[in-house]
Amino acid sequence: MPAGPHLLYIGLLCLELAGCAPSASVAHEGKEMQEDGITRGVTIGSYTYTDAPVDARIGRHLYRIPANYFYDQMGPTFQGDVSLRMQWPDLTPMPPGQTQQQTMSEFMKAVNYDIRYVDRVDVRESMRRAYSNWTMPKDSLAYRNPEDRLDLRIPQPEAMGLVRYDVDPALAEQYAKEWEVKKGRPYAPVIGVRKDWYIARDETGEVVTFIRCDTDEKTDGLVVQGRDLVPSENPKDRVAQCNHLMIFPEESLSVSIGYARVVLPDWQRFEDALRDLLGRTRVD
Numbered sequence: 001m002p003a004g005p006h007l008l009y010i011g012l013l014c015l016e017l018a019g020c021a022p023s024a025s026v027a028h029e030g031k032e033m034q035e036d037g038i039t040r041g042v043t044i045g046s047y048t049y050t051d052a053p054v055d056a057r058i059g060r061h062l063y064r065i066p067a068n069y070f071y072d073q074m075g076p077t078f079q080g081d082v083s084l085r086m087q088w089p090d091l092t093p094m095p096p097g098q099t100q101q102q103t104m105s106e107f108m109k110a111v112n113y114d115i116r117y118v119d120r121v122d123v124r125e126s127m128r129r130a131y132s133n134w135t136m137p138k139d140s141l142a143y144r145n146p147e148d149r150l151d152l153r154i155p156q157p158e159a160m161g162l163v164r165y166d167v168d169p170a171l172a173e174q175y176a177k178e179w180e181v182k183k184g185r186p187y188a189p190v191i192g193v194r195k196d197w198y199i200a201r202d203e204t205g206e207v208v209t210f211i212r213c214d215t216d217e218k219t220d221g222l223v224v225q226g227r228d229l230v231p232s233e234n235p236k237d238r239v240a241q242c243n244h245l246m247i248f249p250e251e252s253l254s255v256s257i258g259y260a261r262v263v264l265p266d267w268q269r270f271e272d273a274l275r276d277l278l279g280r281t282r283v284d
Contacts, residue, residue, distance in 0.1 A: 040068075042097035049073050049096035053281075056082050059117030059252055063281045068093040071112060073100075084113040084274075088263050089227050091273040108222065108229050108239070111263075111270055114256045123252045124206055130245055131197070131210050141178055146171035150207075153197060160265050162198040162211065198264075208247055209271070213261045214240035222262045229262060246271055 041050040053064040054075040067073055071083040073096060087094055088109040094102070118126050128134075131150040136143035146152040146168050153165035176187035196216060200209035221237035222229045240261035247254050257270055 040096050042095070044097050044100050049100075051093075051096055056080075058082055058115055058278075059119070061251070061282050062284045063278060064283050065277065065281045066093065068096045068098075069277065071099075073097065082115045084115070084277075086111045086113075086270075086273055088229075088259065088266065091269060105229065108260055110259070111273075112258045113274055116254050118247075118252050118254050123247045123249055123254055126254055127207055127210060127245065127247050131199075131207065141175075141182055144171075144178070145175055147194065150197065150199065155199075160198075161268055162200055162209070165197040165199060167194070198267075206249075208249070209244070209267070210246075211242055211244045211264070211267060213242040213264060214238070216240070216261075220262055222260055224262050229260060242267075244270065248275075 039051055041048050041052075043049075049068065051066040051068045054067045054070065056063045056065055056076045057080060065084070067075060069084050069086070070076070071085045073094070076082050085094070085099070086092060087106065088111055091111065094106065098106070121129075133143055133145065133148040136145075136148075143149075144152075150165055152168060152171055154168050156164040156166060179187040194215045194217070195212040196214075198209075198211040198213070199207055202208045218240075219232065219234060219237045221232050221234075221239040223232050242257075242259055242261050242264055244257035244259070244267060245254065246257065255274065257274075259270065
C-alpha cells in the first residue's frame with residue numbers, strides 16, 4: 001500500500017528525531033556481557049547500548065532502571081529529566097540499540113513517558129490546572145472557551161473505564177458569536193486543534209487521569225490488526241495521537257504519556273506498566 005502524506009511526514013520526523021532508518025554503523029551484539037547487571041548489549045558505531053541498570057532520581061526517591069527503558073536508551077538527561085519508552089502491545093522496552101535503527105512499525109508502537117516531580121504546588125492542583133484553563137483571566141472571553149474547560153463540557157456514558165467529555169454545542173455557538181462581536185470577523189476554529197477529552201477519577205472523585213486525543217470526527221490513519229498497527233485504506237488519513245496525563249499523588253509525580261489514538265483502549269495498561277516498573281526499580 002502506498003504511503004500517504006501523514007506517513008511520509010511521520011517518516012521524515014522519525015528519520016530526523018528518532019533514527020528510524022537503519023544506522024550506517026554496523027551493530028555488534030555482545031552475547032556474553034554479564035558485568036554490572038548487563039544481560040544484553042549492542043555496539044553501534046562507538047557506543048555500546050545495554051540493559052544495565054541506570055540510577056535516576058525522581059522526586060524523593062532513587063530508581064535503578066534498565067538503560068533500554070529510557071527514551072534514548074542511555075539514561076536521564078544531563079538535567080536529570082526522565083523520559084521512558086515502552087512498546088505496544090507487550091509494554092516492554094526495545095532491545096538495546098534498537099531505537100537507533102527502528103522500523104516505522106516500531107516507531108508507531110512507541111508509548112512514551114515523561115515523568116516530573118511536582119513540588120511547587122500540590123500535584124492534584126497541577127492536574128486541576130490542566131483541564132481548567134486557569135491561566136486565562138476569569139473575566140476574559142478566552143476563559144469561557146468551552147473547548148478548554150472540563151466544567152463546560154458534557155459527560156458521556158462511561159466506556160473503556162473512562163468518561164468522555166464533549167464540547168457543548170450551545171456554548172460553542174455562544175462563544176463563536178461573542179468572539180465575532182469582539183474581533184469583528186467570523187470565528188474560525190483552527191483545524192486540528194479540537195480534542196476529545198477523557199477522564200478517570202479516584203474513589204474521592206478527584207481527576208487522576210486526563211487524556212486529550214485528536215478528534216475522532218476524522219478517520220484515523222492507523223488500524224489495529226492483531227499485534228500490529230497498519231495504515232488505513234485511505235492514504236490521506238492522518239495518524240491521530242493522544243496525550244495522556246496521570247498523577248501519582250502519594251509521590252507527587254506527574255506523568256505525560258504519548259501514543260497513537262488507536263491504542264487508547266489500553267490506557268489503563270499503560271498506567272499499570274509504569275507503576276510496576278517504578279515499584280520494582282525503586283531503591284530508596
